Amino acid sequence: MSVHPEAFLHERAIVDDGATIGAGTRVWANAHVLPGARIGADGNVCDGVFVENDVVVGDRVTLKCGVQLWDGIRLEDDVFVGPNATFTNDLRPRSRQVPERYPETRVCQGASIGANATILPGLTVGRGAMVGAGAVVTRDVPEGVVVVGNPARIVGYGSATQVADGAAGDAPPAVGETPTGTAGATVVQLPEHEDMRGKLSVLEFPGQLPFEVRRAFFVFDVPSQEVRGEHAHHECHQFLVCLSGSVRVVADDGHHRSEVLLDRPSIGVHLAPMTWGIQYRYTADARLMVLASHAYDADDYIRSYDEFLRLVRTAA
Numbered sequence: 001m002s003v004h005p006e007a008f009l010h011e012r013a014i015v016d017d018g019a020t021i022g023a024g025t026r027v028w029a030n031a032h033v034l035p036g037a038r039i040g041a042d043g044n045v046c047d048g049v050f051v052e053n054d055v056v057v058g059d060r061v062t063l064k065c066g067v068q069l070w071d072g073i074r075l076e077d078d079v080f081v082g083p084n085a086t087f088t089n090d091l092r093p094r095s096r097q098v099p100e101r102y103p104e105t106r107v108c109q110g111a112s113i114g115a116n117a118t119i120l121p122g123l124t125v126g127r128g129a130m131v132g133a134g135a136v137v138t139r140d141v142p143e144g145v146v147v148v149g150n151p152a153r154i155v156g157y158g159s160a161t162q163v164a165d166g167a168a169g170d171a172p173p174a175v176g177e178t179p180t181g182t183a184g185a186t187v188v189q190l191p192e193h194e195d196m197r198g199k200l201s202v203l204e205f206p207g208q209l210p211f212e213v214r215r216a217f218f219v220f221d222v223p224s225q226e227v228r229g230e231h232a233h234h235e236c237h238q239f240l241v242c243l244s245g246s247v248r249v250v251a252d253d254g255h256h257r258s259e260v261l262l263d264r265p266s267i268g269v270h271l272a273p274m275t276w277g278i279q280y281r282y283t284a285d286a287r288l289m290v291l292a293s294h295a296y297d298a299d300d301y302i303r304s305y306d307e308f309l310r311l312v313r314t315a316a
Contacts, residue, residue, distance in 0.1 A: 004041070019051075022059065037069075040077070054102065064115070072102035072121070079107050082115035082133065089121045108143070130158055142230070143305060144257065154227055154280050157250050160259035163187055180258035184275035185251030188239070192266040201266040203241075209270065211237040211293035218289055222247075222282040229278040232302040237293040238277070241268040245286030252276035254312030262288070274315070276308050 004023040009015055013027040018035030021027060025043040033039065036053035043061045050068040051057070057069070058077035066084040069075070073087050089102045103122030107113065111125045114133035125131060126143030136150040146156040163180045178187040188208065193200045205213055219228060229249075240249055246263035253275055260269050271277045279288065294300060302308045 013045075046083075058109070070102070072104050074104060074106045076107065076109040076111075076127075078110045080112040081107075082113055082117070084116050085113045086116075086118045088119065091121055111141075128158070142227070153224075157257060157259055157278070160250055160257040163258050163260045180251060180260065180269075182251045182256045182258040182275070183253040184272035185253070185258060185260075186270045187260055188268045188270055190241075190266045190268065192264075199266075201264075203268075209237075209239055209291070210272075211239075213239075213291045213293065215292040215295055216289065217292070218287060219279070219282075220287045222286065224282055224284065226282070227278060227280040228282075230276075230303070230305075232276045232308050233273050233294075234300050234302065235273050235294060236297075236300050237273060238271045239268050239291040240271065240277075240279070241265055241289045241291075243287040243289050245283035246281075247279050247283070247286045247288055248281045250278040250280070252278075254309050274308075274312065276302075276305065 002020040003009065003015060004021060006023040007021045008026040010027060010029045012029040014032040015021060015027060016033065016035045019033045020038040022039060022041035024041050025039055027033065027045040028047045030047050031045050031049040033051045034053045037051045037055045039045065039057040040059035040061065042059055043057065045063050046065045048065050049063045052069060052071045054071040055069045055073050057075045058079065060078045061075050062080045064081060064083040067081050068087065070087055070089040072089045087105060089105065090099060105119060105121055105123055107125045108127040110128045113131045114135065116133055117131045117135045117137065119137045123137060123140050125141040128144045129141045130146045131137060131141065131152065132146065132148035135148050135152040138151040141147055144157055145154045146158050147153060148155050161181050176189055180187060191202045222228060240262065242262035243265050246261060249260045249262055249269050251258050251271060262269065302311065
């Protein structure tokens with residue numbers, strides 16, 4: 001057993017020989033840590049927690065009562081796991097049948113798992129993500145999102161600043177451009193004219209867009225739980241307008257993240273090159289139009305967020 005002298009073990013805690021407990025970590029009553037498990041510094045392992053052998057827990061991690069960490073679980077620094085949250089490590093469990101190797105399940109730095117949530121094997125919960133109480137996570141959770149439900153679906157981006165998020169019936173804001181706080185992302189309010197015959201919104205180019213339009217495409221019939229986008233472009237500009245229904249657009253420059261509700265044809269978002277874009281929470285009647293400065297080129301896409309961040313840092 002490798003227990004740091006500054007760790008605290010309750011007299012009724014069980015920490016087997018071969019386990020590692022870091023400085024300042026507290027292991028409370030009826031918790032059981034098996035050989036081979038590694039728990040970092042300044043953590044809190046509450047009553048009734050069970051930690052199996054092939055488990056790695058980072059620094060400043062909180063494990064609330066009733067949590068079990070099975071072989072293959074990896075919790076990075078500053079993770080919170082709520083009471084009775086359940087991790088699984090075998091998609092097809094059978095009694096007395098042990099797989100050759102358990103899949104690795106990773107909860108990345110700063111993420112939180114709500115009470116009674118269930119995480120299926122082999123998944124990754126991204127940095128800073130929030131899994132709501134009782135959620136059943138069946139797919140990887142992207143960085144910084146909030147997911148709820150069974151199966152878990154994205155309902156928000158916790159770190160995003162809300163921009164131009166009014167109700168659809170509100171009077172439109174003044175015509176012009178509004179910065180979002182995210183470099184490369186601008187809200188554009190188009191002219192809107194109304195009389196007894198209905199409404200008309202106008203987009204003129206060149207003039208209202210800082211690029212020449214070479215391509216247009218339309219997104220519709222998207223299940224509301226699905227997320228689209230999740231990429232950036234090296235060179236392509238895009239302008240997004242929701243022609244009917246509503247959709248939320250998240251823009252990320254690698255430092256700041258903002259969110260815009262598109263809920264009328266007179267409001268759009270310009271995403272410049274090297275801006276990470278996400279669209280989610282489509283209503284059933286949503287019709288999203290995207291105007292692009294370039295013809296389709298697969299090589300212009302940046303589909304890995306880690307690669308996007310690397311390019312942003314390189315360019316700085």
